[in-house]
Amino acid sequence: xxxxxxxxxxxxxxxxxxxxxxxxxxxxxxxxxxxxxxxxxxxxxxxxxxxxxxxxxxxxxxxxxxxxxxxxxxxxxxxxxxxxxxxxxxxxxxxxxxxxxxxxxxxxxxxxxxxxxxxxxxxxxxxxxxxxxxxxxxxxxxxxxxxxxxxxxxxxxxxxxxxxxxxxxxxxxxxxxxxxxxxxxxxxxxxxxxxxxxxxxxxxxxxxxxxxxxxxxxxxxxxxxxxxxxxxxxxxxxxxxxxxxxxxxxxxxxxxxxxxxxxxxxxxxxxxxxxxxxxxxxxxxxxxxxxxxxxxxxxxxxxxxxxxxxxxxxxxxxx
Amino acid sequence: xxxxxxxxxxxxxxxxxxxxxxxxxxxxxxxxxxxxxxxxxxxxxxxxxxxxxxxxxxxxxxxxxxxxxxxxxxxxxxxxxxxxxxxxxxxxxxxxxxxxxxxxxxxxxxxxxxxxxxxxxxxxxxxxxxxxxxxxxxxxxxxxxxxxxxxxxxxxxxxxxxxxxxxxxxxxxxxxxxxxxxxxxxxxxxxxxxxxxxxxxxxxxxxxxxxxxxxxxxxxxxxxxxxxxxxxxxxxxxxxxxxxxxxxxxxxxxxxxxxxxxxxxxxxxxxxxxxxxxxxxxxxxxxxxxxxxxxxxxxxxxxxxxxxxxxxxxxxxxxxxxxxx
Numbered sequence: 001x002x003x004x005x006x007x008x009x010x011x012x013x014x015x016x017x018x019x020x021x022x023x024x025x026x027x028x029x030x031x032x033x034x035x036x037x038x039x040x041x042x043x044x045x046x047x048x049x050x051x052x053x054x055x056x057x058x059x060x061x062x063x064x065x066x067x068x069x070x071x072x073x074x075x076x077x078x079x080x081x082x083x084x085x086x087x088x089x090x091x092x093x094x095x096x097x098x099x100x101x102x103x104x105x106x107x108x109x110x111x112x113x114x115x116x117x118x119x120x121x122x123x124x125x126x127x128x129x130x131x132x133x134x135x136x137x138x139x140x141x142x143x144x145x146x147x148x149x150x151x152x153x154x155x156x157x158x159x160x161x162x163x164x165x166x167x168x169x170x171x172x173x174x175x176x177x178x179x180x181x182x183x184x185x186x187x188x189x190x191x192x193x194x195x196x197x198x199x200x201x202x203x204x205x206x207x208x209x210x211x212x213x214x215x216x217x218x219x220x221x222x223x224x225x226x227x228x229x230x231x232x233x234x235x236x237x238x239x240x241x242x243x244x245x246x247x248x249x250x251x252x253x254x255x256x257x258x259x260x261x262x263x264x265x266x267x268x269x270x271x272x273x274x275x276x277x278x279x280x281x282x283x284x285x286x287x288x289x290x291x292x293x294x295x296x297x298x299x300x301x302x303x304x305x306x307x308x309x310x311x312x313x314x315x316x317x318x319x
Numbered sequence: 320x321x322x323x324x325x326x327x328x329x330x331x332x333x334x335x336x337x338x339x340x341x342x343x344x345x346x347x348x349x350x351x352x353x354x355x356x357x358x359x360x361x362x363x364x365x366x367x368x369x370x371x372x373x374x375x376x377x378x379x380x381x382x383x384x385x386x387x388x389x390x391x392x393x394x395x396x397x398x399x400x401x402x403x404x405x406x407x408x409x410x411x412x413x414x415x416x417x418x419x420x421x422x423x424x425x426x427x428x429x430x431x432x433x434x435x436x437x438x439x440x441x442x443x444x445x446x447x448x449x450x451x452x453x454x455x456x457x458x459x460x461x462x463x464x465x466x467x468x469x470x471x472x473x474x475x476x477x478x479x480x481x482x483x484x485x486x487x488x489x490x491x492x493x494x495x496x497x498x499x500x501x502x503x504x505x506x507x508x509x510x511x512x513x514x515x516x517x518x519x520x521x522x523x524x525x526x527x528x529x530x531x532x533x534x535x536x537x538x539x540x541x542x543x544x545x546x547x548x549x550x551x552x553x554x555x556x557x558x559x560x561x562x563x564x565x566x567x568x569x570x571x572x573x574x575x576x577x578x579x580x581x582x583x584x585x586x587x588x589x590x591x592x593x594x595x596x597x598x599x600x601x602x603x604x605x606x607x608x609x610x611x612x613x614x615x616x617x618x619x620x621x622x623x624x625x626x627x628x629x630x631x632x633x634x635x636x637x638x639x640x641x642x643x644x
Contacts, residue, residue, distance in 0.1 A: 051643070058442055060642045080444045088442040094435020098350065110342045111443040152439065 011036050011160055011192045012057060017066035019052050019216075026052045028216035029066070034160075034194060039186050041203050042196040044213035050196040051091055053213075054164050057194075058088055071159060084112065087153030087191075091164040093145060097138030101129055101148050104137050105155060112156045123151040127181065143174035150181065161185065163195040167202050179206045234259050234273045237282060239296040241268050251289020257281055271299070339445030340453035347457025356422050357461065364419075364469055367411050372396055372473045374404035376480045390605045393485040394492060394583045396477040408473060409579040412466070412500055413572055414536055417507035419465060421528045423458035424511030426521040427451075428637060433521070438642055451637045455505075455512060455630060462504045470497055492608055496582045499619060503575040506626040507532065513633035516640060536572045543567040574622040578615045585611060590618065 012034040019027040027049040034040045042050050055061040057068060059075030059082055068075055075082040095104045105120045124130050127147040132140065140148065146166060153161055163182070167175045183206045186193050197203045204210065204224045211221040220227050241248060245263065248270060252258050260273040274282050279298065286293060351357050378401040379392065400407040406414070428451070431437040441447060470493060478484060485493070510531060514524040534542065547563035567573040577590040585605040606614070 055438075055642055060438070060441055080446070083442055084444040086442075088439070090435065090438035090442070092435050093439060095439075096350075096436060097434065098353070107342070107346055108439075108443060111339055111440075111445055113338070113444075149439070156444075 010034060011071055012194065013069045014053075014057075015067045017053070017056065017068060018064050019049070019056060019061065020064045026216050027056070027063075030216070030218060032211065032218070034192055035209075036192050037186065037190045038208040039182065039193040039195065039206055041207035041210035042194060042213055043200050043203070043210050044196075044198060046198050048198075048213045049216040050198075050213060051164055054088075054162055054194070054196060057162065058083060058086060084156060085159045087156060087158035087161045089146075089149040089153045089161075089163045089166055091168070093149035093152075095137035095140070095145060095148060095152075097136060099137060100134050101137055101140065101144075102133040104148065105152055108152050108155050114156065119155065120151075123154055124148075126154075127151045128177070143170045143178075146170055146174070146178060147181075150178070154185070158191060161191050161193045163193065165197055166195055167197060167199060175202055179203065182206055235276050235279075236271055236273055236299045237279055237296060238264070238269070238271050238299050239286070240266075240294045241270070241286075241291050242294060243268075243291045247289065248286070248291055251286050251291050252282075255281070255285050268294075339443075340449035340456065343445075343450055343453025344457035344460065347454050348460050351423055351458060351461040360419055360422060361465065364415065364465065365472070367415060368408060368469050368473055369476070370404050371400065371406065371408040371411050372476045373480075374401045375399050375407060376477060377401050379481060379483075391486070391489055391492070391583075391585050393474075393477065393483050393489050396473060396481075397493075397496075398580070398583050409496075409583060410576070412469075413503075413575050413579070416462075416466065416500060416504045417532045417536065417572075418529075419462045420458070420504040420507030420509075421511040421525065421532060423461055424455075424508040425515055425525040425528050427454045427458070427512045427515045429515045429519050429521050429524055432519060441642060447638055448634065451512070451634055455508065455633075458508050458512075459501065459505050462508065463501050466497060466500055466504070488608060492582055492585075492611070495608070495612070496579055499575065499578050499582065499622065502619075502622055502626055503571055506571045506622065506629060509626055509629040509633055513629060513636060516633055516636045535570045539567065539570050539572055543570070568618070568621065571622055571625050574618045574625070578618045578622065581611050581615045587611070588614065590615060 010033050012032065014030050014032045017027055017030040017032075018025065030049075030053060032040075032042075032053075042053065044050055052061060056063050057070055057075060059079040062076055070082050071085055073082055095101070096107070099107070101124065102120060105123070109115075109120065121130070121133070124133050127150055129144060129147055129151065132144060137145070137148065150163070150166070153163070161182075166178055166182070170178065179202070182193055182195065185191050195203060195207070200210075207224060209221070209223050210227065211218045212227070213219070249261065252261060252272070257275040257278040258272055259275070262271045263269065264271050272282060279296075283293070283296065375396050375398075378399045379395050397408045428437070431440060440450060474485065474493070507528070511524070511528040514527045515521070518524040518527060543563050543566045546566050547559055550566075551559045551562035553559065568577075581587045581590060585607075588606055612619070
């Protein structure tokens with residue numbers, strides 16, 4: 001177990017993984033490699049095949065073709081060993097409404113043959129549900145259930161944590177809380193995390209690497225910043241200034257790296273499309289031109305942009 | 320799927336076929352005992368039993384004066400009735416006990432699905448078959464508990480009202496009957512479990528199970544008679560009745576009724592049609608328990624087979640089902 005958690009070892013590998021439901025190919029020749037200790041985001045729109053992939057990793061759905069290794073084991077051949085070491089938070093997780101949060105976790109502990117009532121309290125405390133431990137799970141809010149689900153998945157002290165849409169149907173504050181928690185788990189416990197989401201902007205901040213998954217295929221894979229720059233096209237920078245419009249335009253008039261300059265809705269607010277990586281040049285051009293800068297920020301280096309781009313490509317390819 | 324099942328079996332020896340089903344069964348048992356439906360069913364059964372047993376004991380009393388030699392008088396508590404109450408207790412149980420099985424089974428799997436707990440449950444290190452086995456055993460344990468309590472309750476009232484104590488052989492007969500009744504309810508629970516797997520909505524699942532219950536118990540006799548008259552020669556009464564019997568024995572209700580009648584009455588020596596010729600000059604005597612059992616052995620085995628087969632169908636349906644349906 002130690003070697004798995006140690007460093008560059010891979011914990012989940014799929015090779016040409018394919019799943020058909022009748023005529024429909026839900027997962028299409030998927031190749032994934034998760035490194036130990038990283039947070040990997042499987043991102044894509046609803047119906048992209050994310051949940052099917054996750055269920056195959058757990059051995060709950062049989063692949064049509066291809067192979068899977070989870071911690072070096074084939075989940076459909078060694079389902080129990082795999083399930084003992086993989087924590088799973090399903091999409092729209094549910095609990096037995098008539099049992100308290102504590103009792104629900106205790107049931108999971110028994111199924112895992114763990115005798116650790118003490119850890120249940122510890123975990124409830126960690127996910128912020130210590131106060132609600134004796135409330136019926138039926139009275140929990142969506143966000144509380146989600147957090148209870150994370151505690152439930154952590155109960156077996158897993159090497160891998162698979163979270164299916166952990167942030168769906170939760171208010172923004174709750175989302176931030178959950179993401180911080182996931183980050184902390186990966187950092188402190190060295191757990192490898194695979195999380196799926198269709199809300200890219202929510203999860204990009206915590207993911208070490210992401211795969212963008214559309215119609216059963218990975219269309220891009222890598223670190224979020226890497227993906228964002230891979231496009232190579234111009235990027236957008238937004239800045240505000242109290243200086244006059246003339247001054248701004250004359251300062252940038254000669255600059256060849258500026259492709260387009262637009263004044264935005266608000267007075268003194270501009271959006272410039274510039275060559276990738278030339279933000280620095282833009283700033284010095286403005287300053288040299290005597291423009292006073294109040295603020296500047298990059299707007300297009302956002303994965304949303306990437307996401308849109310890939311989806312857009314995909315749509316074109318389909319049409 | 321078959322590959323997966325055999326592999327699961329192969330792996331089981333390494334990974335240990337666990338106590339997982341027992342954990343599930345224990346939880347089911349506790350859930351049912353605390354549920355509202357348990358209270359309602361207990362109340363219904365208790366009222367029915369009390370009514371039936373008072374009627375029966377009244378009947379026994381009125382003949383008790385000259386009934387000194389009646390064999391297995393105590394068991395009559397379960398099998399006779401007097402006027403206002405239409406059925407003796409065994410018949411009551413034949414009608415009502417299926418509801419126990421249906422109530423504890425109709426949302427076994429669909430309930431897990433709608434609560435969103437099924438995926439979480441299956442992601443735990445237990446085999447998928449342990450889930451359905453645990454659910455079935457947990458529910459049937461509650462049924463067994465209720466039926467046993469009911470039998471003890473009725474016996475208690477009988478002892479109290481009649482001052483009559485059961486002979487040891489009568490106790491054994493009762494225990495065997497109890498086992499048969501539990502298997503009988505097991506059939507209905509397996510049926511309800513199957514509908515809970517096939518039908519995602521709990522209400523629809525309950526309706527289907529209850530519908531089958533109504534057809535087989537209440538309207539069964541009409542249907543079997545109609546079917547027999549189609550199949551057999553309408554002129555020949557004997558063949559007609561034989562055909563009806565044969566068809567009706569496909570129903571667990573018939574199997575249970577015949578078994579109960581013979582088990583709880585040592586003078587009962589056959590379940591089928593007896594002609595005057597056959598009983599002519601027969602010597603009236605009591606059957607021992609093994610003799611009674613040998614009379615209804617086909618029925619007992621048939622009931623067990625029906626229950627096992629239905630559970631097997633439910634089991635296979637569950638094993639083949641997608642986690643997300």
